[in-house]
Amino acid sequence: MESALERLWRTLVWAFVIFFVVNVLAMISTVVVNSFGTRWLNSWLPAAFTVRWYASAWREFQLGDVLLVTFQIAGAVVLLSALIGVPAAYALARRDFPGKPLVIVLFLLPLLVPPITFGIPLATVLYKVGLAGTMWGVIVANLVPTVPFTVILMIPFIEQIDPKVEAAARVFGAGTGRLFVHVLVPLLVPGILAATLLALVRTVSMFELTFLTAGPSSQTLVVALYYSVFAAGVRAGQSIDAMAVIYMLSTLVWLVVALRFVNPTQIVARVKKSAA
Amino acid sequence: MAIASAGFRELRLDAMSRNFGAHNALKAISLTVQRGEFIALLGPSGCGKSTALNCLAGLLSLSDGAIWLDEKRIDTLKPEERGFGMVFQNYALFPHMNVRRNVGFGLQMGGVPRAEIERRVDEALNVVRLTSQEAKLPGQLSGGQQQRVAIARAIAVEPPLVLMDEPLSNLDAKLRLEMRAEIRRIHRLLGSATIYVTHDQDEALSLADRIVVLRDGEVRQVGTPQDLYRRPLHADVAEFMGFRNALPGRLVRREGDEVEVDCGFAGPIRGQAVDVEGERVVVAIRPADLVPLADGPIGAEVTGLEYRGEAYFGTASGPGGVELYFRTDTPLDVGASVRLGAPAERTLVYAAGGVG
Amino acid sequence: MSASSRPRQRTLADRGIDGVTLLVLPAALFVVLLFVYPFVYGLLLSFAPKEGGWLGNYAKFFSDPYMYGTIWLTLRLALPVTLLNIALSVPVAMQVRHMRRQRLLTTILVLPITLGTVLVAEGLLNYLGPQGWLNRLLILFGLIDRPIRLVHNYWGVFISLVITGFPFTFLLTLSMISGIDPALEQAAATLGARARQRFFNIVLPLIVPGLAVTFCLAFVDAFSVFPSAVMLGAPAGETRVISFAAAQAAFEQYDYSYASAIAMIMAVVQFGFVGLVLTARGLFYNGPAGGGKG
Known part of the structure; x- marks a missing residue:
């Protein structure tokens, strides 16, 4: 044929x-x-x-501390971006109001502008207010792309829930708070999980923003990896790679879990579809 | 009219089969279509009618069998080499091309000279009465207009055969009647053979020269609309053609085609044997033929009544809880007792378990 | 209070603003405060140089070939890589869309995106190095006599941008192509269009607007290449990219004003290309790629 x-x-x-x-x-x-x-x-x-490189990498790079810092930062970012992002996504999915396209553009910009471009002015501001170099500085910087990311990712998840379900719950006397807790959150669990897991992956692998805002005690794994490659020659290549493997595992685990809830195409396509 | 169908004498489907994995979607369909004929493929969803159409168009390959256009075997050809016109269920208009370019697309692909394309597009648009909309994009047209563009696009290439896949199913009821008349008019005008897939028996009855009833990938009956309406050959076809009352019973007497059936009612039911083998049978009656009669054999209790303008249509519960659908010219109270009967010549009797 | 606030509330409600709408505020404020404000602040800061007039930073940048040359060096990487990635994505997506085990492939391809540029750079340092598997294989097959140099130069960065960039453009392109109603191509086929004609007449025109957006996203990303240009390239020479120059100004010279100016120049170049591409995109059909109705 x-x-x-x-x-x-x-x-x-x-x-x-x-x-x-x-x-x-x-x-x-x-x-x-x-x-x-x-x-x-x-x-x-x-x-x-x-396996001795793993032991030496653990010691040399204080990986225990770095991992702890990485997951504290990632955990805080994920929690905060869900708390700030999901309600905003709900409002955008359910209401039409004047200026809505503008708000959407506002949320798209931090996703479209590369982190290094806005990271430098952001770091400058964070230095000025004394947050840079601290863990909170890194968390705040990482929230800049993850909050909009959560919003944009959650909008379609919320849109696909029939508003009649909510209307029904209201008819049966549920207030807004109870509606959120008893009706919406359970329905949104897959979406929230997908969004937060992807935000987690993004934060763990976010080099630029963390690099620009972290101090010695607030480095995440990926920045530590960069510095160790940068200063290669001092350390054995193998222990750098041992660190790289640990880093890989720390991102891939979450990716594998996230892929249970979203299609790989969606990870990149969601943002584009709302942009186009 | 310059647009006309390129002719063929006959299109022959020879044991056309298609499997999807272990599922046989089409089981050896054989059919011969004459030049200019309008054939409706009728059946419930999942019966294989769309599969059959896609096989004809070349969008699906056959698992077995062959398709012949006169002496030429065409089932090995790609869709673009067959030269048939096809109208899709969702129209499949090219959203980035205006009406004119959509209609001219097939001619352009065929390398027809520019002036000739212009002329034939004008004619096709004229046939579907859309000349004034030619510069619009499909997205700016109403459903009915999009449908017309889809038809114009299919006929502009003057195909020997036009394939239509439930073309009216996305239109509202009023538009559907209107477009049905249009399709009939255009077919008369062009005379190209048409194969029309539908699940709507009214559409099939009103449009087709012959109807092919499909079920589970098999041809159940081929016949004129009149044949199918009056005398479905099998119980399942009868049910599909609107014989809603299907009463199980036992054959008690038979003289030629005249039979009497005991359905457990007060009296036996007299009817016409169509496809009877053995004692266990099913009696099929249209709701419109089952009416209250003083000496009707079926005693039942009215359970519901609905006014439909020309008459009332009701449901009733017979002995043993059997559900009945009947017609009455005067209103009846729910809960009232009624005796129902139907003329013997419009009561059809089939073997029970008649599917297959 | 009721006399004055009542009518006001009604107008707000009339315009569709209620309690639920206000849920958008925290997130919007957050973005304004931490994205818009720093950007504006950086812009203003760039006009307040350590020395010289208000345009001092920009004058400094554009009078120093070592600095303004970074724009060209970055473009020289970002443009060809982006175009190559898109040129590869379209034919691959055309083949993959009908594939049954699509998810396996897309999962493998999402790996480099997830791992990020730092890890890809570290991996490529080993893999492309003179002792790496790639050079060894090429020598084994007799394609080359001695290892070719693929790291610490232009090509190292180029390859790393393909490895992280191709999956990105591919996944976007795949989602666009999968969004085209298959009936459109089937219709074109029944009208006599061959595979090539179907691609050029139907598929391509419908994805051009999407490809333009993909180009913008991928280009902007490649233009801000940073860690891999440092780790895999020659940051003092042929891959001295603009983001590296900005980072140097901030962290080696502690001149945040100058660093902000460089970041603004970077943004202007990016927005310039994006604006150009999106303007050109306006010339194409931009509607839905459905089959017509709805």
């Missing part, structure tokens, strides 16, 4: 996809293999395998 040319084209496209995926996986594997290797010079695989 299909011509030779079409088949050739198809083969080419798939060859590229396979090439790309293989390279991505190989790149990730290199990091993992290296973190378990003893000495890896001029060969396909390290001479022998060991």
Whole structure:
């Protein structure tokens, strides 16, 4: 049914996809293999395998502290962005008011403008008020993209809940507070979970904003990783990669959980659809 | 009129089959369509009628069997090589092209010279009476107008065969009647053979030269609208054609096609045997034919009544709780007793468990 | 109080503003306070240089080739990478949309986005390095004699931008192409259009507006490339990108005014390209890609 040319084209496209995926996986594997290797010079695989780099990375980079800080920051960001973002998403999903498009644009901007662009002025302001360098400074900086992210991600989740369900609850005498707790929140659990998990992944892997606002005691894992690569030569490459593996695990776990609630396409597409 | 159908003598479906995994959506459909004929594929949803249409269009490949256009085998051709016109259920108009470009698309793809395209698009738009809307985008048109564009687009290429997939199902009731008349008019005008998929028996009866009733991927009956309306060959076709009363019973007497059936009522029911084998049968009667009669064999209690202008239609509960649908010219009280009966020549009798 | 507030409340209610609407306020205030205000503050700060007149920072930037050259160096990376990523995404998305186990592929592709540029840079340092698997394979197959240099130069950063950028443009493109009603292409096929003609006449015109938005998002992202340009590139030379110059001004010279000015220049270049692309996009059909009704 299909011509030779079409088949050739198809083969080419798939060859590229396979090439790309293989390279991505190989790149990730290199990091993992290296973190378990003893000495890896001029060969396909390290001479022998060991786990001692993990112990040394843990010690050298104070990974215990860094991990603690990372998850304190990520936890606070997720909680706050849900608390601030979900009600706003509810208002935007259910009400039409003058200036609504403007408000939507306001929420889209921090997602569309790259963090490094607004991060520098933001860091400047945070330095001025004395928040920069502290954990709260990092949390506030990370909230700037995650609050709008939660809002934009939650709007369609809320829109798909039939307003008649709410009307019914009101007819049966539920006030706004009880409506929220007993009717909306249970229906929104998948959406809220998806949004918060993705906000979590974003925060853990957010380099630019944390880099610009963190002090020595408020570094997250990804910034610590950057500094250790930057200062490479001082440390063994393997212990840097051991840290990289720990970092990977700390993001991928949440991603895997998040993917139970959303399609990978949606992770990037949601923002675009509202932008277009 | 310059737009006309390119001719063929006959289109032959030869044991056309299509499987989706283990599911046989079409089971060896065979059918011959004559030049200029209007065929309706009728059946409930999931009966395979849309699958059949997509196979004809080339959008689905066959699992088995063949399709012949005169002496040419066409089921191995891609859709773009078949040259049929198709009208889709949701119209599938190209949203970024205006009406004119939509209608001219097929001609443009066929490499028709520009002046010729212009002329034939004008004619097609004229046929569907949309000339004044030619510069608009589909999104600016009403449902009925979009439907006309979809038809114009399909006929502009002068196809030997036009395929229509439930084209009226997205329109409201009034528009549907209007467009039905339009489709009939356009078919008369162009004379191209048309295969029309629908689940609506009124549409099929009013449009088609012949109706093909499908069920579970099989042809149950092929016939003229009159045949199908008067004498469905199977109990399930009868039910689909509006014989709402399906009363199980036992055959007690048979003389040729004249039969008497005991349904557990006061008297036996007399009717016409259509497809009877053995003792256990089903009696099928249209609600409009079941009326109160002084000596009617069925004693029942009225459970509901609805006024429909020309008459009242009611429901009643017969012996053993059997549900009955009947017509009456005078109102009856709910709870009243009534005796119901139907003329024997419009009472059809089928073998029980008649499906299959 | 009631006499004056009553009519006022009614007008608010008439305009659709009630208690629920007010729920949007905390989030909106937050964004205004921490996004809009810093931006404006940074803009004003950039006009208050440490030395010189109010345009001193900008004069300084545009008179120093080492500084204004960063715009060109960044564009030289961001533009080709973005165009390449989009050019690759469209054919791949056209093939993948009918694939049954789409989710597996999209999950693998979402990995580099999730891991972020820092990890990708670290991985590529190993993988693309002279002793890395890629060079070894190329030598094994006899394609090259000695390792080619792929890190600490332009190509290292280029590759890292493809690895993180392609999945992003691909997933956006896939969602756009999947959003086109399949009946449109089927209709085109029954009207005699071959696969190529269907793509150029139906699919492409319908996704061009979306591709424009994708281009903007991906370009803006690539233009602000930072960690990978430092880790994988040559931050003192051919990959001295503008964000690195800004970070240096802030954290090495502690000149926040100058750093803000550079950030503003960065924003102007980004918005400039976005504005250009979106203006061009206005020339295309922008409506829904449905089959017509509704």
